[in-house]
Amino acid sequence: MDYPFGKAAFWILILALLSGIGVAALNRSHRVHRPDLVFLTYTSDHANVYAPLIHKFERDHHVTVDLEVVDLAALQERLTAAFQVHAEVPDLVELGVVLMGSATKGPLEDVGFWDLTDKIHTAHLDDQLVSARFAGFSSRGHIFALPHDVHPVMLLYRADLLAKLHIDPSQLTTWDDFTRIGRQVTKDIDGDGIIDRYMINLPDDSHDGLQMLLLQKGISLFDPMGNVSFDTPDAAETLCWYVRQTEGATRISFNAQGQQNLCRCMIDGLCLFYICPDWRSRQFQLDVPSLSGKLALMPLPAWSPGQRRTSTWGATGLAITKACQHKDLAWQLAMSLYYDKNQLGPRFEATNILPPLKAAWTNPAYDQPRTFFSNQPIGRLYANLAPFVPSDYANPYTSIAQAKLRDAYLNTKLYYRDHPNADLMPIALDQLHSAAASIRQIQSRNVLLETAH
Amino acid sequence: MSASAFSHKPHTGRQAASATSRRSFPLTPYLFLTPYFLLTIVFFLYPLFYATILSFYQTNGPTRKVFVGLANFRFILSDPDFHIALRNTLLYTILSVTTQVPVALALALLLNARRDKLKSFFRLAVFAPNLVGSIFVGILFSVLFVPRYGLVNRTLQSLTHHGLLIAWLNEPSLIMPALLLASLWMYVGFNMIYFLAALQSIDASLIEAARIDGATPIKVFWHVTLPSIRPVTTFVVVMGTIGSLQLFELPYAMLRGFGPKNAALTIVGYLYQYAFQSGDLGTGAAVGWILTLLILGASLLQLRFLNRGQS
Numbered sequence: 001m002d003y004p005f006g007k008a009a010f011w012i013l014i015l016a017l018l019s020g021i022g023v024a025a026l027n028r029s030h031r032v033h034r035p036d037l038v039f040l041t042y043t044s045d046h047a048n049v050y051a052p053l054i055h056k057f058e059r060d061h062h063v064t065v066d067l068e069v070v071d072l073a074a075l076q077e078r079l080t081a082a083f084q085v086h087a088e089v090p091d092l093v094e095l096g097v098v099l100m101g102s103a104t105k106g107p108l109e110d111v112g113f114w115d116l117t118d119k120i121h122t123a124h125l126d127d128q129l130v131s132a133r134f135a136g137f138s139s140r141g142h143i144f145a146l147p148h149d150v151h152p153v154m155l156l157y158r159a160d161l162l163a164k165l166h167i168d169p170s171q172l173t174t175w176d177d178f179t180r181i182g183r184q185v186t187k188d189i190d191g192d193g194i195i196d197r198y199m200i201n202l203p204d205d206s207h208d209g210l211q212m213l214l215l216q217k218g219i220s221l222f223d224p225m226g227n228v229s230f231d232t233p234d235a236a237e238t239l240c241w242y243v244r245q246t247e248g249a250t251r252i253s254f255n256a257q258g259q260q261n262l263c264r265c266m267i268d269g270l271c272l273f274y275i276c277p278d279w280r281s282r283q284f285q286l287d288v289p290s291l292s293g294k295l296a297l298m299p300l301p302a303w304s305p306g307q308r309r310t311s312t313w314g315a316t317g318l319a320i321t322k323a324c325q326h327k328d329l330a331w332q333l334a335m336s337l338y339y340d341k342n343q344l345g346p347r348f349e350a351t352n353i354l355p356p357l358k359a360a361w362t363n364p365a366y367d368q369p370r371t372f373f374s375n376q377p378i379g380r381l382y383a384n385l386a387p388f389v390p391s392d393y394a395n396p397y398t399s400i401a402q403a404k405l406r407d408a409y410l411n412t413k414l415y416y417r418d419h420p421n422a423d424l425m426p427i428a429l430d431q432l433h434s435a436a437a438s439i440r441q442i443q444s445r446n447v448l449l450e451t452a453h
Numbered sequence: 454m455s456a457s458a459f460s461h462k463p464h465t466g467r468q469a470a471s472a473t474s475r476r477s478f479p480l481t482p483y484l485f486l487t488p489y490f491l492l493t494i495v496f497f498l499y500p501l502f503y504a505t506i507l508s509f510y511q512t513n514g515p516t517r518k519v520f521v522g523l524a525n526f527r528f529i530l531s532d533p534d535f536h537i538a539l540r541n542t543l544l545y546t547i548l549s550v551t552t553q554v555p556v557a558l559a560l561a562l563l564l565n566a567r568r569d570k571l572k573s574f575f576r577l578a579v580f581a582p583n584l585v586g587s588i589f590v591g592i593l594f595s596v597l598f599v600p601r602y603g604l605v606n607r608t609l610q611s612l613t614h615h616g617l618l619i620a621w622l623n624e625p626s627l628i629m630p631a632l633l634l635a636s637l638w639m640y641v642g643f644n645m646i647y648f649l650a651a652l653q654s655i656d657a658s659l660i661e662a663a664r665i666d667g668a669t670p671i672k673v674f675w676h677v678t679l680p681s682i683r684p685v686t687t688f689v690v691v692m693g694t695i696g697s698l699q700l701f702e703l704p705y706a707m708l709r710g711f712g713p714k715n716a717a718l719t720i721v722g723y724l725y726q727y728a729f730q731s732g733d734l735g736t737g738a739a740v741g742w743i744l745t746l747l748i749l750g751a752s753l754l755q756l757r758f759l760n761r762g763q764s
């Protein structure tokens with residue numbers, strides 16, 4: 001039989017029909033075989049650790065759990081979009097504070113995550129965990145995710161180079177001590193006009209370094225009520241300090257952009273000190289094995305004698321979505337993955353990431369000397385600082401605030417470049433006020449949040 | 454078309470009837486056009502219509518919305534960040550079009566003049582960057598521009614004894630030149646191909662006649678070559694302008710954001726921030742409409758200017 005519109009159209013039609021049937025069949029099969037729990041994480045490091053535990057959980061509970069790794073940026077945007085259009089979402093998700101912030105932009109009933117506040121209180125987790133770590137996953141007094149880590153910050157240093165320079169790191173107890181020594185060691189050694197050695201690697205192209213130092217002072221970008229809280233004289237003082245260490249004649253820092261350059265910089269001995277949250281210590285171990293035994297950790301210098309010697313950088317949490325059909329099962333899986341004391345010792349050995357469960361820190365793994373870190377027991381060093389880690393509150397406008405903070409820093413830095421002898425404080429404070437005002441203006445537009453109150 | 458094309462076997466009665474019925478009601482073209490119209494309606498007209506409505510709402514995703522009238526437009530037009538995005542986009546568009554078109558034309562002229570076998574190789578070499586995605590180019594250039602260890606700074610240092618520590622992607626004033634350099638590398642080959650095709654289609658006798666009349670190479674270029682490729686030049690300029698006004702992924706990948714002082718924030722980047730990072734589709738839709746009007750205005754202006762006197 002001849003097809004009336006010719007062979008080409010006939011084959012296009014056949015292909016279209018076959019494709020349609022294929023898509024429909026695959027979709028049906030996906031629905032029929034949906035596992036009991038779908039768990040998304042954004043890093044294969046986490047997935048590799050979880051995989052054997054999940055297999056055990058599946059055997060013990062006679063259920064199926066699908067573990068998937070999705071890039072963080074993709075995860076954040078897809079999940080936000082899926083919540084908004086009520087599309088299919090996973091049951092459990094590992095997420096950062098930025099996603100938690102954007103997920104809590106509207107009324108509480110719109111938040112796509114299950115409110116865990118009561119569960120956490122009932123399980124007494126608020127007493128057992130480092131309480132500051134709930135800040136990144138809370139909104140308006142409600143907790144929407146379980147904290148995965150503490151991420152205390154220390155300084156990593158080239159112990160071999162410090163020994164040659166006769167610098168005793170234990171004497172660097174305040175940032176004033178640190179900068180004083182920094183100005184001595186930051187120099188052009190071979191006289192070619194280019195500085196060959198810096199005291200510290202500090203990022204000057206992002207908010208990260210400055211925000212971490214503000215947190216050390218207890219200054220979060222937002223307070224627990226969601227108000228902008230970084231336009232204070234104390235914050236301006238920190239900003240001035242940061243500008244002076246990253247610009248002009250007083251500069252003691254170099255910014256090695258990107259991990260590859262950072263490793264090159266470490267191997268070359270270009271910088272003596274590096275900001276090192278627990279997660280980064282693992283990266284260094286993997287990326288610069290040639291420096292094994294030449295590196296060591298010390299607490300951050302304090303802003304004033306006796307004050308906090310650490311800060312925090314980053315956070316991961318585990319949330320259960322409202323759409324999850326087996327919430328209790330999901331909760332049990334979360335507990336077994338995050339707070340099973342027996343697992344957390346070996347996990348620290350594999351990841352160097354300190355869990356927030358205080359009881360876990362008694363495991364001998366945390367006292368194990370590490371050859372890479374000049375035989376220091378880095379678990380104990382991080383655990384000793386963990387109770388002092390500051391709260392970093394989640395907010396829908398965190399990304400914008402971080403960008404504004406960076407711009408305030410940059411504007412102050414440009415001013416300092418042109419006026420090296422001027423009093424920076426009024427400029428820094430003015431910049432922070434201006435940044436905070438623009439965020440408040442954006443916040444004030446959120447009629448959705450206003451109607452929710 | 455040869456006569457044999459019409460000399461197939463004679464129509465059967467059934468085919469003839471079918472042909473007659475098709476002549477009386479030409480269903481076939483409409484059937485073939487249906488998928489196109491369906492796709493246009495679903496993925497173009499409906500979103501356009503819905504975006505217009507959305508621009509008058511504040512949203513948290515498409516399901517939660519509050520009518521705010523013209524507040525989104527008022528906010529955008531008074532927002533300093535939008536002013537920065539508008540300025541960056543216009544500056545990039547002007548600079549990228551005015552650098553890319555002459556460079557692409559120059560390369561095309563060079564290649565057109567070559568007669569050897571290496572012509573294809575050079576053509577491919579110049580065009581090749583366009584085969585990779587802009588995300589890849591962004592990441593590549595972010596590595597090339599790194600202070601102290603980046604190839605660009607190393608080369609500068611070895612040639613001029615300066616420049617090792619230039620922070621291309623950290624100095625607001627240097628971000629635009631870095632972006633232009635990356636986009637030039639990426640897109641110049643694409644435009645060159647258009648010019649090359651246009652140059653190859655110029656009637657050789659015109660150039661020959663001009664030469665016989667004593668025209669210098671510059672006069673031949675100005676009075677014969679350039680007018681002959683005018684339609685292609687118009688096309689390249691208009692398409693380049695439209696593409697430049699939609700710039701987003703290259704700076705976003707290169708700077709992993711929009712750079713210090715939003716030096717790489719473009720209008721599409723601004724739209725992305727609101728619509729997809731903040732979930733405020735209403736503000737995003739309003740930005741989209743402003744961008745559409747901008748592109749429409751710029752394109753009409755260029756077409757009018759470039760086609761002036763062509764008839």
